Amino acid sequence: MGxxxxxxxxxxxxxxKEGKCEILRxxxxxxxxxxxxxIILTAATDYPERVxxxxxxxxxxxxxxxxxxxxxxxxKNAFDAVYRMEIERSSCIFFTGGDQLKITSxxxxxxxxxxLKKAFKEGxxxxxTSAGASCLCSTMIVSGKAxxxxxxxxxxxxxxxDIIKGVLIDQHFAQRGRYGRLFNAVAQNPQIIGIxxxxxxxxxxxxxxxxxxIGSGAVTIVDGxxxxxxxxxxxxxxETLAITDMKLHVLPRGYKYDIKQRKPILKNVSKEExxxxxx
Amino acid sequence: MGxxxxxxxxxxxxxxKEGKCEILRxxxxxxxxxxxxxIILTAATDYPERVxxxxxxxxxxxxxxxxxxxxxxxxKNAFDAVYRMEIERSSCIFFTGGDQLKITSxxxxxxxxxxLKKAFKEGxxxxxTSAGASCLCSTMIVSGKAxxxxxxxxxxxxxxxDIIKGVLIDQHFAQRGRYGRLFNAVAQNPQIIGIxxxxxxxxxxxxxxxxxxIGSGAVTIVDGxxxxxxxxxxxxxxETLAITDMKLHVLPRGYKYDIKQRKPILKNVSKEExxxxxx
Numbered sequence: 001m002g003x004x005x006x007x008x009x010x011x012x013x014x015x016x017k018e019g020k021c022e023i024l025r026x027x028x029x030x031x032x033x034x035x036x037x038x039i040i041l042t043a044a045t046d047y048p049e050r051v052x053x054x055x056x057x058x059x060x061x062x063x064x065x066x067x068x069x070x071x072x073x074x075x076k077n078a079f080d081a082v083y084r085m086e087i088e089r090s091s092c093i094f095f096t097g098g099d100q101l102k103i104t105s106x107x108x109x110x111x112x113x114x115x116l117k118k119a120f121k122e123g124x125x126x127x128x129t130s131a132g133a134s135c136l137c138s139t140m141i142v143s144g145k146a147x148x149x150x151x152x153x154x155x156x157x158x159x160x161x162d163i164i165k166g167v168l169i170d171q172h173f174a175q176r177g178r179y180g181r182l183f184n185a186v187a188q189n190p191q192i193i194g195i196x197x198x199x200x201x202x203x204x205x206x207x208x209x210x211x212x213x214i215g216s217g218a219v220t221i222v223d224g225x226x227x228x229x230x231x232x233x234x235x236x237x238x239e240t241l242a243i244t245d246m247k248l249h250v251l252p253r254g255y256k257y258d259i260k261q262r263k264p265i266l267k268n269v270s271k272e273e274x275x276x277x278x279x
Numbered sequence: 280m281g282x283x284x285x286x287x288x289x290x291x292x293x294x295x296k297e298g299k300c301e302i303l304r305x306x307x308x309x310x311x312x313x314x315x316x317x318i319i320l321t322a323a324t325d326y327p328e329r330v331x332x333x334x335x336x337x338x339x340x341x342x343x344x345x346x347x348x349x350x351x352x353x354x355k356n357a358f359d360a361v362y363r364m365e366i367e368r369s370s371c372i373f374f375t376g377g378d379q380l381k382i383t384s385x386x387x388x389x390x391x392x393x394x395l396k397k398a399f400k401e402g403x404x405x406x407x408t409s410a411g412a413s414c415l416c417s418t419m420i421v422s423g424k425a426x427x428x429x430x431x432x433x434x435x436x437x438x439x440x441d442i443i444k445g446v447l448i449d450q451h452f453a454q455r456g457r458y459g460r461l462f463n464a465v466a467q468n469p470q471i472i473g474i475x476x477x478x479x480x481x482x483x484x485x486x487x488x489x490x491x492x493i494g495s496g497a498v499t500i501v502d503g504x505x506x507x508x509x510x511x512x513x514x515x516x517x518e519t520l521a522i523t524d525m526k527l528h529v530l531p532r533g534y535k536y537d538i539k540q541r542k543p544i545l546k547n548v549s550k551e552e553x554x555x556x557x558x
Contacts (some may be wrong), residue, residue: 040379149497175426177456218428240531252519264523
């Protein structure tokens with residue numbers, strides 16, 4: 001049986017909310033595939049009211065009429081039947097930034113999460129930005145020293161929401177110098193494709209294993225299949241990793257990558273698509 | 280005719296001066312191959328007196344008796360016959376950090392530089408840290424926005440001292456998130472091997488194309504030979520680069536890399552060498 005990819009937009013954080021809003025416009029556009037409200041899920045943040053209001057304002061400005069904010073304060077909330085219905089009927093579920101462990105610890109294993117998976121299977125667009133992006137993987141990076149050489153045991157991972165499989169996503173990527181920690185994570189299991197998404201940059205998945213890059217930065221893809229040597233299993237804690245022959249791609253707006261084939265797709269990049277802006 | 284590699288220690292900046300001083304001890308050790316003073320060249324810095332005194336103190340503490348500081352304030356200085364003699368008779372020339380353009384604009388094309396090349400050919404160890412490391416390449420990175428996606432035209436390069444050929448060195452590498460700008464530089468001419476050196480980390484070259492890593496961080500090697508596609512020649516200024524199939528190695532202490540063969544060397548990494556510390 002093939003893998004289910006569904007409709008996803010995964011954002012590296014700090015997406016433009018005042019200018020052309022390329023990414024958030026794409027969210028609205030792609031959520032039109034299904035009826036129902038766009039739900040802003042503020043579980044990740046410590047300031048749910050402020051963040052909820054802010055996204056509501058921006059999405060309204062961009063022409064989205066049907067918006068709902070759901071804040072999950074404790075796990076009990078996430079078993080609430082009202083939320084279940086709302087989630088299942090939504091056109092889009094948008095995970096804000098904050099702390100990815102807040103998301104998974106609050107909604108993992110709850111009715112709300114069951115509904116979210118059901119909605120996803122039925123075509124609801126799932127969007128995550130920053131922490132909301134990281135949490136969508138099977139295994140997520142929780143924390144790890146950035147701007148350092150890759151070291152063993154300095155990176156903390158946890159089980160994610162398992163919405164997108166086979167990849168490990170890091171966000172605010174170039175801006176926070178998170179290359180080393182993604183190399184580290186990929187070296188631990190080269191089966192997983194490491195995807196580093198820059199700020200105001202996103203990948204768009206529409207029912208297949210191919211994603212397309214949008215936004216102003218790049219998506220860095222770390223493919224460990226070619227690794228010939230790593231000392232990751234030999235080291236004691238905090239020693240610097242050795243990794244050889246890792247493969248890297250850096251893809252900006254308009255370029256595509258096939259997760260299943262582990263290959264960038266370069267044909268069919270139209271001039272217009274590369275310069276896509278919304279006026 | 281083969282390339283001349285000579286004796287070099289290239290440091291990523293911020294090397295330990297108070298603890299075990301692994302790198303600076305290696306400088307003293309390797310400079311013992313030839314008679315003569317260890318010369319500290321402070322041309323790069325705006326604080327030559329302070330920096331000269333500091334390195335003199337540290338090298339004395341580590342057992343080096345014969346130390347001389349040479350500051351070049353203007354190009355006239357660099358034609359001074361006294362300096363020529365001192366440089367040619369030195370066991371080691373140590374370029375401090377500061378601004379790489381100060382080094383090249385002050386000593387490039389001078390008698391002092393001729394003497395430096397002569398000394399290097401005769402076995403004098405050349406050492407550079409931070410800006411002093413960057414300036415040793417044929418082409419050097421002068422500046423470039425770090426912590427950003429690789430963009431065209433945001434990286435400035437200039438002709439370096441041409442002491443080490445075929446490579447492009449960046450320093451403070453993981454600490455300042457300089458991956459993107461090194462990818463950018465390598466994509467512009469994949470013939471060149473990109474070498475990113477972390478702080479308190481160095482590579483040691485002894486008369487061959489093989490370098491060995493010492494210090495607490497890692498050396499990241501960006502090999503563009505495998506690049507299948509890049510848009511570097513097509514873009515207008517400030518657009519994000521696309522690069523596919525770039526090869527990367529991350530090598531910590533004790534690992535080696537052959538610049539000529541473009542290959543990491545993994546055999547012969549002894550347990551002691553990896554944990555080499557100087558007591």
